Amino acid sequence: xxWSTALCLLLSVVILVAGDALGFRYxxxxxxxxxxxxxxxxxxxxxxxxxxxxxxxxxxxxxIAVVSRVVFAGIPxxxxxxxxxxxxxxxxxxxxxxxxxxxxxxxxxxxxxxxxWTPWQMLAYGLxxxxxxxxxxxxxxxxxxxxxxxxxxxxxxxxxxxxxxVGPILDTCTVFTMVSTVTPEAALAVYSIxxxxxxxxxxxxxxxxxxxxxxPMLAKLNRVRVKYxxxxxxxxxx
Amino acid sequence: xxxxxxIERLHPxxxxxxxxxxxxxxxxxxxxxxQIVSVAASVTCxxxxxxxxxxxxxxxxxxxxxxxxxxxxxxxxMGDTVLFTYFGGRAYTWESLVFGASTGAMFVSxxxxxxxxxxxxxxxxxxxxxxxxxxxxxLVVTMALRLVPNYQRxxxxxxxxxxxxxxxxxxxxxxxxxxxxxxxSAMVSWALEDGVVTADSMRSRAYGAAxxxxxxxxxxxxxxxxxxxxxxxxxxLSMACALSGAASFEFYPTIAWPDSSLLFWLGLASYxxxxxxxxxxxxxxxxxxxxxxxxx
Numbered sequence: 001x002x003w004s005t006a007l008c009l010l011l012s013v014v015i016l017v018a019g020d021a022l023g024f025r026y027x028x029x030x031x032x033x034x035x036x037x038x039x040x041x042x043x044x045x046x047x048x049x050x051x052x053x054x055x056x057x058x059x060x061x062x063x064i065a066v067v068s069r070v071v072f073a074g075i076p077x078x079x080x081x082x083x084x085x086x087x088x089x090x091x092x093x094x095x096x097x098x099x100x101x102x103x104x105x106x107x108x109x110x111x112x113x114x115x116x117w118t119p120w121q122m123l124a125y126g127l128x129x130x131x132x133x134x135x136x137x138x139x140x141x142x143x144x145x146x147x148x149x150x151x152x153x154x155x156x157x158x159x160x161x162x163x164x165x166v167g168p169i170l171d172t173c174t175v176f177t178m179v180s181t182v183t184p185e186a187a188l189a190v191y192s193i194x195x196x197x198x199x200x201x202x203x204x205x206x207x208x209x210x211x212x213x214x215x216p217m218l219a220k221l222n223r224v225r226v227k228y229x230x231x232x233x234x235x236x237x238x
Numbered sequence: 239x240x241x242x243x244x245i246e247r248l249h250p251x252x253x254x255x256x257x258x259x260x261x262x263x264x265x266x267x268x269x270x271x272x273q274i275v276s277v278a279a280s281v282t283c284x285x286x287x288x289x290x291x292x293x294x295x296x297x298x299x300x301x302x303x304x305x306x307x308x309x310x311x312x313x314x315x316m317g318d319t320v321l322f323t324y325f326g327g328r329a330y331t332w333e334s335l336v337f338g339a340s341t342g343a344m345f346v347s348x349x350x351x352x353x354x355x356x357x358x359x360x361x362x363x364x365x366x367x368x369x370x371x372x373x374x375x376x377l378v379v380t381m382a383l384r385l386v387p388n389y390q391r392x393x394x395x396x397x398x399x400x401x402x403x404x405x406x407x408x409x410x411x412x413x414x415x416x417x418x419x420x421x422x423s424a425m426v427s428w429a430l431e432d433g434v435v436t437a438d439s440m441r442s443r444a445y446g447a448a449x450x451x452x453x454x455x456x457x458x459x460x461x462x463x464x465x466x467x468x469x470x471x472x473x474x475l476s477m478a479c480a481l482s483g484a485a486s487f488e489f490y491p492t493i494a495w496p497d498s499s500l501l502f503w504l505g506l507a508s509y510x511x512x513x514x515x516x517x518x519x520x521x522x523x524x525x526x527x528x529x530x531x532x533x534x
Contacts, residue, residue: 025265025341046372046373057430059378063385064426106379113353114356
């Protein structure tokens with residue numbers, strides 16, 4: 001994990017310098033760095049030779065997240081995926097949350113179509129899961145049943161995660177791939193259009209998912225976790 | 239007719255190498271001639287892969303191209319040739335418009351390559367290719383891809399069963415939301431319990447004891463090696479010519495066409511040969527088919 005992280009950081013710097021020197025467009029450099037940033041997570045997961053149960057639980061959570069996106073595909077902006085990924089992170093830890101987010105993005109794009117946005121979506125959704133898992137481990141998000149204020153608190157957190165992190169990451173993809181001359185004004189224009197037309201509706205969907213589904217789903221996940229004693233957040237390696 | 243054309247029958251390694259190189263090199267080439275070649279090749283490739291249905295995708299690219307091209311001069315006033323001014327003096331320049339068009343062409347060709355990629359590189363080829371490098375994660379992807387339709391079927395079953403015993407009454411929004419929630423919770427429980435059974439079954443069948451094999455088997459023979467060679471050699475040749483400066487292009491302050499050297503034409507020709515490779519094998523197959531039909 002440490003070696004792969006160091007190597008990926010080094011490679012990112014090399015790509016950044018080389019891309020600048022050769023005058024490549026930003027989309028190539030930035031996408032390469034986004035891909036590299038996910039490699040350490042993959043290396044850490046693969047190098048500990050995951051058990052069948054971990055693999056299956058990741059696949060199940062990933063499929064639930066994808067189904068939630070597919071079911072509402074007809075209604076614009078109703079995307080519960082990030083909410084489900086965050087719940088996974090809370091129940092099963094940051095790494096499981098990250099991997100569920102990245103793989104759910106990849107798998108759902110096998111259905112909706114791959115594109116230059118795929119790595120960015122993978123990173124954005126993965127980070128949402130990682131963040132939720134980290135906050136749960138730090139004790140800031142309760143793993144058990146949520147009281148009403150807690151429910152509101154976590155849902156607001158979900159709203160903020162989409163508005164402040166997931167949405168801007170996806171907008172950055174737009175800035176680097178579609179904007180010819182990256183100036184502060186152009187970037188600001190893209191971020192504000194993205195905020196108004198995509199991120200706020202997406203954040204509301206995430207809020208609603210966490211508010212309505214969060215506590216009952218967490219109860220289900222906890223029940224299975226206790227019943228079969230797996231994926232305990234404490235036992236998940238770093 | 240998905241999965242039956244000559245491009246779909248390419249070895250996953252060849253197909254993946256081609257699309258990865260086409261997309262990455264497409265992002266590197268700044269010369270308009272190279273970009274036009276990329277757009278043209280991605281259009282013909284999509285036409286070969288998807289047939290008539292490709293036209294809808296291609297038509298959808300026109301507004302994307304226009305938005306990207308026309309928006310650039312609004313943010314960049316670089317360039318000497320002023321087309322018109324607005325907002326009391328802000329210039330809308332020809333050079334910025336051309337630069338925007340160049341980015342638009344790059345973006346559109348990238349989307350079109352991805353459209354072909356999605357058809358050719360199906361998920362089973364993806365997992366075939368990466369099953370060796372990331373066995374755990376590619377197994378997760380494989381399983382998730384199977385579970386998605388499985389869950390949709392199961393949800394329909396649950397709705398039918400609940401309706402049969404008089405639940406799922408419909409009614410107001412509140413009622414329906416309640417129904418949806420209990421459906422979801424039943425779904426999640428079932429999915430996880432089912433997953434545990436799957437995992438135990440995997441364990442008792444010695445999951446992880448040996449290297450995994452994949453469902454589809456592809457043979458990497460002389461034809462595959464030759465195709466991969468053609469793709470890689472022409473791609474690298476075009477890249478070498480571009481890096482040598484033969485394909486540099488100045489947009490600002492005025493558009494300057496550099497003198498087209500021999501190296502430039504060599505680079506352009508090998509770029510076209512590289513990008514038209516799938517179109518070539520697709521068209522070749524089509525011609526051959528017509529020829530055999532005509533002899534019957």
